[in-house]
Amino acid sequence: MSILTFFKASPAVPLKDYTEKMFKSTRMKSFWAFSFAYAICYVCRLSFNVAKPALVNNGVLTATELGVIGSAIFITYAVGKFVNSALADHSNIVRFLSLGLFFSALANFAMGMNTSAIALTIIWAFNGWVQSMGVGPCVVALSRWYDDNERGSYYGFWSVAHNVGEGITFVVTAAIITTFGWRFGFNFAGIMGLLGVLVAMMFMKDSPAACGFKPIIQLPSKDEELDNKEVLHHQWAVVKNPAIWILAVASCCMYVARYGVNSWGVFFLENGKGYTTIEAASIISINSIVGIIGTVVSGWLSDRFLHGKRNLMTVAVCLLNAISLAMFLFAPEGATWLIIIGLSIFGITLGIQLCFLGGLLATDISHKSASGIALGMMGVFGYAGAAAGELLTGIMIDKTTIINDAGEKIYDFDSLSYFWVGADLLSVFASVLFSVVVYYQMRK
Numbered sequence: 001m002s003i004l005t006f007f008k009a010s011p012a013v014p015l016k017d018y019t020e021k022m023f024k025s026t027r028m029k030s031f032w033a034f035s036f037a038y039a040i041c042y043v044c045r046l047s048f049n050v051a052k053p054a055l056v057n058n059g060v061l062t063a064t065e066l067g068v069i070g071s072a073i074f075i076t077y078a079v080g081k082f083v084n085s086a087l088a089d090h091s092n093i094v095r096f097l098s099l100g101l102f103f104s105a106l107a108n109f110a111m112g113m114n115t116s117a118i119a120l121t122i123i124w125a126f127n128g129w130v131q132s133m134g135v136g137p138c139v140v141a142l143s144r145w146y147d148d149n150e151r152g153s154y155y156g157f158w159s160v161a162h163n164v165g166e167g168i169t170f171v172v173t174a175a176i177i178t179t180f181g182w183r184f185g186f187n188f189a190g191i192m193g194l195l196g197v198l199v200a201m202m203f204m205k206d207s208p209a210a211c212g213f214k215p216i217i218q219l220p221s222k223d224e225e226l227d228n229k230e231v232l233h234h235q236w237a238v239v240k241n242p243a244i245w246i247l248a249v250a251s252c253c254m255y256v257a258r259y260g261v262n263s264w265g266v267f268f269l270e271n272g273k274g275y276t277t278i279e280a281a282s283i284i285s286i287n288s289i290v291g292i293i294g295t296v297v298s299g300w301l302s303d304r305f306l307h308g309k310r311n312l313m314t315v316a317v318c319l320l321n322a323i324s325l326a327m328f329l330f331a332p333e334g335a336t337w338l339i340i341i342g343l344s345i346f347g348i349t350l351g352i353q354l355c356f357l358g359g360l361l362a363t364d365i366s367h368k369s370a371s372g373i374a375l376g377m378m379g380v381f382g383y384a385g386a387a388a389g390e391l392l393t394g395i396m397i398d399k400t401t402i403i404n405d406a407g408e409k410i411y412d413f414d415s416l417s418y419f420w421v422g423a424d425l426l427s428v429f430a431s432v433l434f435s436v437v438v439y440y441q442m443r444k
Helices: 003-007 020-059 063-088 094-110 117-131 137-146 147-181 182-203 229-241 241-271 277-305 311-330 336-364 368-400 414-442
Strands: none
Touching: 003 229, 020 063, 020 094, 020 117, 020 137, 020 147, 020 182, 020 241, 020 277, 063 117, 063 137, 063 182, 063 277, 063 368, 094 117, 094 137, 094 182, 117 368, 137 147, 147 182, 147 229, 147 241, 147 336, 229 241, 229 368, 241 277, 241 311, 241 368, 277 336, 311 414, 336 368, 336 414, 368 414
């Protein structure tokens, strides 16, 4: 079997008589399967974040090296998300997702067997590319199995998967690293990755037609197909639209703050606030858990009460996100409840931002035939911001750390905190500018 044949979408089989109950049962099993697999993708992606304190404390890596390794996965993920999501449209999504998660599991096993900064950077960059094979198949699955009246709700439910994966990482993986060491943390993520592959291969389905059900998506006749030149015209309109670029900047800055907390939150709480690894990881997991609320209700709230007018809501949410981040970062040592409250508000508002700045606002102002390129631009800019933030954070920690006479490292997180909050405030400013530009475009 050639590689092209392996990834080719499953052919339709002869339609068979089926009840609505049979169809919904098959669809629901598939939904839970790819949602579980996508949650496990995050376990395999975030294991390095929880292992950071142990890697530094054991003298394996410096903070700058951590930043380089962390930025490598964001760079390859940003490019891979754009490329692999496009390839997923033409692929057998079960095999596509499973292969990516399988190689991600192997990458985690390899991380646990190395201490070379160069080797770890290469492995983690590879993990970023294969990780990007996860989101595309899930979105394609939602399109193949759900019509327009259902897809939005299930998209919100599926989006919760990344919060679940983050929660598992910050609680279970952290406990394993604390008890058995950082190598076992990567091994646990690898085992979970293989479990995700098994679930996807057993229960996920490529399409309704491949199962003998009537396809959800009816392909248009030749006369109804959009002319390629017309599609290119709409895509070029997206690229030329200044509002898209402003929104991309807002997304970029938001991702600096998002992954500042996700990637370095455990390190910050452990070395800046005096918590243990398990305590710090448990606190950071709150961000992922409460983020479910924002992710699920964001679209529903804006549709139900604002009639789809999300621009002003975005500005308010971004501002509240920046304030709550400052509350979390500048809370006095020992003020656990203040830290938790700040992080909770940050997590809820971040869940809304990920839906709005991550792509929903871009598709709102773009032609339907060009929604892919609009989403792609948000993804590339978002993870470019994450990569830049990861690298700069590592460098800033090294530059501001001093060693006392007893040989202990004393960390100063003030400059870093201002950097993260500053990036979040830039996201607020860009959101305001975006709203103004869109308002004048609508008036024209």
